[in-house]
Amino acid sequence: MDPICFPGPAQASRGRPLYSFSMYSAVIVLAAGRGERLGGKTPKAFVDLGGKVLLVRALDCLLGFPGFKWVQPVISREDLDRYAALELPGDPRLAKPVIGGAERQDSVAAGLAALPAEIDLVAIHDAARCRVEVADVARVVAAAERHGAALLAAPVPDTVKHVKDAVVISTPDRRACWGAQTPQVFHRALYAEALEKARADGFQGTDDAQLVERMGAPVHVVPGDPGNFKITGPEDLARAEHLLAREGTAP
Numbered sequence: 001m002d003p004i005c006f007p008g009p010a011q012a013s014r015g016r017p018l019y020s021f022s023m024y025s026a027v028i029v030l031a032a033g034r035g036e037r038l039g040g041k042t043p044k045a046f047v048d049l050g051g052k053v054l055l056v057r058a059l060d061c062l063l064g065f066p067g068f069k070w071v072q073p074v075i076s077r078e079d080l081d082r083y084a085a086l087e088l089p090g091d092p093r094l095a096k097p098v099i100g101g102a103e104r105q106d107s108v109a110a111g112l113a114a115l116p117a118e119i120d121l122v123a124i125h126d127a128a129r130c131r132v133e134v135a136d137v138a139r140v141v142a143a144a145e146r147h148g149a150a151l152l153a154a155p156v157p158d159t160v161k162h163v164k165d166a167v168v169i170s171t172p173d174r175r176a177c178w179g180a181q182t183p184q185v186f187h188r189a190l191y192a193e194a195l196e197k198a199r200a201d202g203f204q205g206t207d208d209a210q211l212v213e214r215m216g217a218p219v220h221v222v223p224g225d226p227g228n229f230k231i232t233g234p235e236d237l238a239r240a241e242h243l244l245a246r247e248g249t250a251p
Helices: 054-063 077-084 104-114 134-147 188-201 208-214 234-247
Strands: 004-006 019-021 025-031 068-075 121-126 149-155 162-164 167-170 178-187 220-223
Touching (some): 019 134, 054 121, 054 134, 068 077, 104 121, 134 149, 149 208, 178 188
Parallel strands (some): 025 121
Antiparallel strands (some): 121 178
């Protein structure tokens, strides 16, 4: 395929390409979670934020990156009617949703199986991170294409404590602590191998990079925007609503 050039933040105004992509890439958008911590009866990905549900906002962000050839939503079977009722972006790269599984890794596996064979770079993104910047997506995809695996992350501003049985065990050096974000992006063959190994070992990770780390493969860290936070509880939704109001981006 011909390389796809995408201007970085500093070069955009001058029209100079910073990122060049030669691999076919796709993104799996995880939206099958129930979101119990958010409260209410509506599944988290379908909660309204300023006139759009979180899933649609996430899709808008991801479809803004021209490097993705395929955008694959993964939803719960119980949400098929909810999904059908959404006002979705009219983009041919947006695939029909597939049904997720009981665990995150099951949902990722379902999304991975639905991707066309020619896709060789796979991004995985939480629908609850609906404020990711397109420029950050471009940077993490470029890093993964070069290194094999990459994720967005932000430095942890607070002092971190390792706690066991309500007692502090140790205090890691905060300078070495980063909060993982999504997208997390991998060469398809590498991630497929890591996913299969986790399944065979009965291992459930808390993110996708952890599966690759278990194999001893390095995962490159790309600094992300703190605004790319995951909406998990009511306080996160309130924060996102405040930011939307301040930015004037609500439709």
